[in-house]
Amino acid sequence: MMKRVLMMKMNLMMKRRSMMMMILMLRIMNWKNWKRGQKPERKPLKNRSAPVQHLAGWQEEGQQGETDTVLSAAALCVGVGSFADPDDLPGLAHFLEHMVFMGSLKYPDENGFDAFLKKHGGSDNASTDCERTVFQFDVQRKYFKEALDRWAQFFIHPLMIRDAIDREVEAVDSEYQLARPSDANRKEMLFGSLARIGHPMGKFFWGNAETLKHEPKKNNIDTHARLREFWMRYYSAHYMTLVVQSKETLDTLEKWVTEIFSQIPNNGLPKPNFGHLTDPFDTPAFNKLYRVVPIRKIHALTITWALPPQQQHYRVKPLHYISWLVGHEGKGSILSYLRKKCWALALFGGNGETGFEQNSTYSVFSISITLTDEGYKHFYEVAHTVFQYLKMLQKLGPEKRIFEEIQKIEDNEFHYQEQTDPVEYVENMCENMQLYPLQDFLTGDQLLFEYKPEVIAEALNQLVPQKANLVLLSGANEGKCDLKEKWFGTQYSMEDVENSWAELWKSNFELNPDLHLPAENKYIATDFMLKAFDCPETEYPVKIVNTPQGCLWYKKDNKFKIPKAYIRFHLISPLIQKSAANVVLFDIFVNILTHNLAEPAYEADVAQLEYKLVAGEHGLIIRVKGFNHKLPLLFQLIIDYLAEFNSTPAVFTMITEQLKKTYFNILIKPETLAKDVRLLILEYARWSMIDKYRALMDGLSLESLLSFVKEFKSQLFVEGLVQGNVTSTESVDFLKYVVDKLNFRPLEQEMSVQFQVVELPSGHHLCKVKALNKGDANSEVTVYYQSGTRSLKEYTLMELLVMHMEEPCFDFLRTKQTLGYHVYPTCRNTSGILGFSVTVGTQATKYNSEVVDKKIEEFLSSFEEKIANLSEDAFNTQVTALIKLKECEDTHLGEEVDRNWNEVVTQQYLFDRLAHEIEALKSFSKSDLVNWFKAHRGPGSKTLSVHVVGFGKYELEEDAIPCGEDSNSACEVMQLTYLPTSPLLVDSTIPITDIRAFTSTLNLLPYHKIVK
Ligand SMILES: [Zn+2]
Structure with missing residues (x-):
């Protein structure tokens, strides 16, 4: 697959059409110093806060669309980033990005801006990249002007007091600790270390307590003064671009922006320029083979070239053209060939367009291949296949037909895009303003404007073996690596490419006859007509088919008026949850089916017809979306492959080996393990990840898979939803196609698509287990309060409660107590049973998990007081x-579909849920909220704490040294190690030291749906 950054773009056309929405783009003050030469990074390198909503398993499909709205939004990009870090204070730019949030002269409250936004339905974030720093927020329109004024103070007069600096450095440190056990971050850090000495690509952008606090203290460096100095030098108006979007008139917006933002100081100093530091990787260290020990269980080969900066060629987009072909998965492609050999599972190629991969000094072109065990043994041959393909492209030269096909697909995408989140839109746009000339702000990063073969050829001809850097990730490298990366501790070794291969690659080696250019794509839509209704218009989906074998919900779109459709099916079977082995066989089945479809469906995928197969808890979920013209072709292809499912022993082995790695990787992450443990306690009859891992390691055969699949396909209940530019007659055909092709019997009895949940007894229960990755300092602490089988009204009250809790929780646990980077309360719907929880991700090198648990309790007590003293006004504001x-x-239509699909897949069918929730909200008084919270606390409360305990001195161990997989043998992750409670909590909690023994004594709550 090509790195899909360019394709994940937002709907510019839709925005322009919608006349109510005014977009104001405004470059602050100085238009002259405009400089291009960089590319926008799409994914923030470092999020300040990323409060993830964790809904319990049952709703994981996603009740989305609650914040993607007509909120007003703004984003500001400072044209300076981590490249400008001083050598003696690594991470200073990133630290400053954090510090401007900590109060201003005009609004001195720490996190006051967050608190203001939370109160008015908004959110904010920021990220620091190599040459840019971006801040963005959204909020209800009514509060937009005030929010702008508060936010602008970050850039007008932030306080940055010493005490706050001391505490916030811990948040940056936690962010670094969290980032450490990530192979992607490690690979990047190692790559940076290969840069020429003194080049900014080699800097430590993250920063941590060592570089920002302890080292400076030792060397008499005043971080406080240096932060101010950095702010004054680099947060200057003439490097800033600003985008605001709101339903105000353009004149009003312009007036506001001028009034508020013209106070930002402009020092007139030249913008730091790194454009002269080209060829950062023109070093002997670059063209080598690096063996790296990864954190996860994975074999992967990455081949990388460092090219001259390509931003200037954005009208041609040569790397886009090349990655389109290199990442192709159809016949004749690299991946197709490697898959047939059972050497590779996935391939990504191209430039990710982060500041790290493309900046004013260079551009990356990289190809990453996830290898099978066999592929790892043949990694030189894998690399050779890549080089053969590139050599073929160089020989053939650029082809106009291919360029025009890509151009057509991008044009279609652009013209019929669906709107995205305003905040994402402004974020993207303020970066585009730093990169493109005015006329290309909206299109510069997406469209291919002109075909210039010589520009493509120039980039293409650089991609030769002699200039490549090879990185091989594998646990098998453990023990063979004598080097260690300075910041993340990655173990690696450096060697020359084996002589025989080096010689071959220097020679005029032969092309591979199995590799060739892709054929013409038959999935590119050409009919964009909107269809007429063939049945009455409805506001919500209507059941138009209902038989013992299945039913179909349908709604023709009449709102978004785009030539696209969404098709979703749930193939429900009681067979899946019968045993842990069945759950695993089902996983294997869905993985092999996806593998089998990869090549035939790839063309559809690149023509923006997307599909996804998901192994749900109780059934197979098939999701298809895109231009409706050719969508039935793709849907039928998927059903055909399902009906004629088959596998070879080699593919079976490859996929099961891969699944072992996937399960293992879930188990060694404290966050995912904590979720598994919590759900294992709450959802009776659920199979744990460890059960599944064990079943898989015990060995399953291809025969058992084939008989499982046969049985699965023979008896089902199929439920579908079709929405978009489709008639009801066409929709009925989708269900008919499934029923006819699979030819299955109906289920003998109706089955629930939920788990039954245990009723927690009163008291505070504590389940404390050791994390399974010995090298990981991260701990995860979740305190969960069970509420029970509740009504829709009570569910809404819980949501309101959690909303009140969010900002105080962040302020208390993260800002004041500095317990960790990820800190959040959340409303939990666990198979229909209501509850709420507070989660803190911390590090055993800093805190003991029981101390954190105590602090969470302390927070909830303080919150109880706070909420009791809440003014009527503040209550009403939050309700509003x-x-x-x-x-x-x-x-966009996808949001509506997601919401409706959630009702279908959970069999609740309350399509007008939001209207009911709004009605409920209008009926609440402050005392309802206070009493509701009180009812969950105190002696009768049903509390469950889950601790996944990391490795570090606060857990009575030496500090952890992140290390690779071999220190975690397979059998070590096959069981949980329960830890005893320490004196701190021993009197106040009831320990759970055997989950099954504990839950088998409990009452089961009845199946429950939140529909009234
Ligand atoms: Zn950060």
Whole structure:
């Protein structure tokens, strides 16, 4: 697959069409110093906060669309990033990005801006990249002007007091600790270390307590003064670009922006320029083979070239053209060939367009291949296949036919895009303003403007073996690696490419006859007509087919008016949850089916017809979306492959080996392990990840898979939803196609698509287990309060409660107590049973998990007081904010479909849920909220703490040294190690030291749906 950054773009056309929405782009003050030469990074390198909503398993499919709304939004990009870090204070730019949030002269409260936004249904974030720093927020329109004024103070007069600096450095440190056990981050850090000495690519952008606090203290460096100095030098108006979007008139917006933002100081100093530092990787260290020990269980080969900066060629997009071909998965492609050999599972190629991969000094072109065990043994041959393909491309030269096909697909995408989140839109746009001339702000990063073969050829001809850097990730490298990366501790070794291969690659080696250019794509839509209704218009989906074998919900779109459709099916079977082995066989089945489809369906995928197969808890979920013209072709292809499912022993082995790695990788992450443990306790009859891992390691045969699949396909209940530019007659055909092709019997009895949940006894239960990755300092602490079988009204009250909790929780646990980077309360719907929880990700090198648990309790007590003293006004403001969020219109059809699909897949069918929730919200008083919270606390409360305990001195161990997989043998992750409670919590908690023994004594709550 090509790195898909360019394709994940937002709907510019839709925005332009919608006349109500005014977009104001405004470059602050100085238009002259405009400089291009960089590319926008799409994914923030470092999020300040990323509060993930964790809904329990049952709803994981996603109740989305609550914040994607017609909120007003703004984003500001400072044209300076981590490249400008001083050598003696690594991470200073990133630290400053954090510090401007900590109060200003005009609004001195720490996190005051967050608190203001939370109160008014908004959110904010920021990220620091190599040459840019971006801040963005959204909020209800009514509060937009005030929010702008508060936010602008970050750039007008932030306080940055010493005490706050001391505490916030811990948040940056936690962010670094969290980032450490990630192979992607490690690979990047190692790559940076290969840069020429003194080149900014080699800097440590993250920063940590060592570089920002302890080292400076030792060397008499005043971080406080240096932060101010950095701010004054680099947060200057003439390097800033700003985008605001709101329903105000352009004149009003312009007036506001001028009034508020013209106070930002402009020092007139030249913008730091790194454009002269080209060829950062023109070093002997670059063209080598690096063996690296990864954190996860994975074999992967990455081949990388460092090219001259390509931003200037954005009208041609040569790397886009090349990655289109290199990442192709159809017949004749690299991946197709490697898959047939059972050597590779996936391939990504191209430039990710982060600041790290493309900046004013260079551009990356890289190809990453996930290898099988066999592929690892043949990694030189794998690399050779890549080089053969590139040599073929160089010989053939650029082809106009291919360029025009890509151009056509991008044009279609652009013209019929669906709207995205305003905040994403402004974020992207303020970066585009730093990169493109005015006329290309909206299109510069997406469209291919002109075909210039010589520009493509120039980039293409650089991609030769002699200039490549090879990185081989594998646990098998453990023990063979004598080097260690300075910041993340990655173990690696450096060697020359084996002589025989080096010689071959120097010679005029032969092309591979199995590799060739892709044929013409038959999935590119050409009919964009909107269809007429063939049945009455409805606001919500209507059941148009209902038989013992299945039913179909249908709604023709009449709102977004785009030539696209969404088709979703749930193939429900009681067979899946019968045993842990069945759950695993089902996983294997879905993985092999996906593998089998990869090549035939790839063309559809690149023509923006997307599909996804998901192994749900109780059934197979098939999702298809895109231009409706050719969509039935893709849907039928998937059903055909399902009906004629088959596998070879080699593919079976490859996929099961891969699944072992996947399970293992889930188990060694404290966050995912904590979720598994919590759900294992709550959802009776659920199979744990460890059960599944064990079943898989015990060995399953291809025969058992084939008989499982046969049985699965023979008896089902199929439920579908079709929405978009499709008639009801066409929709009925989708269900008919499934029923006819699979020819299955109906289920003998109706089955629930939920787990039954245990009723927790009163008291505070504590389940404390050791993390399974010995090298990982991260701990995860979740304190969960069970509420029970509740009504829709009570569910809404819980949502309101959690909304009130969010900002105080962040302020208390993260800012004041500095317990960790990820800190959040959340409303939990566990198979229909209501509850809420507070989660803190911390590090055993800093805190003991029981101390964190105590602090969470302390927070909840302080919150109880806070909420009791809440003013009527503040209560009403929050209610209004939540109502506004729920009233917000969908910005694209996908949101509406997601919401409806969630009702179908959970068999609740309350399509007008939001209206009911809004009605409920209007009926609440402050005392309802206070009493509701009180009812969950105190002696009768049903509390469950889950601790996954990391490795470090606060857990009575030496500090952890992140290390690779071999220190975690397979059998070590096959069971949980329960830890005893320490004196701190021993009197106040009831330990759980055997989950099955504990849950088998409990009452089961009845199946419950939240529909009234
Ligand atoms: Zn950060």
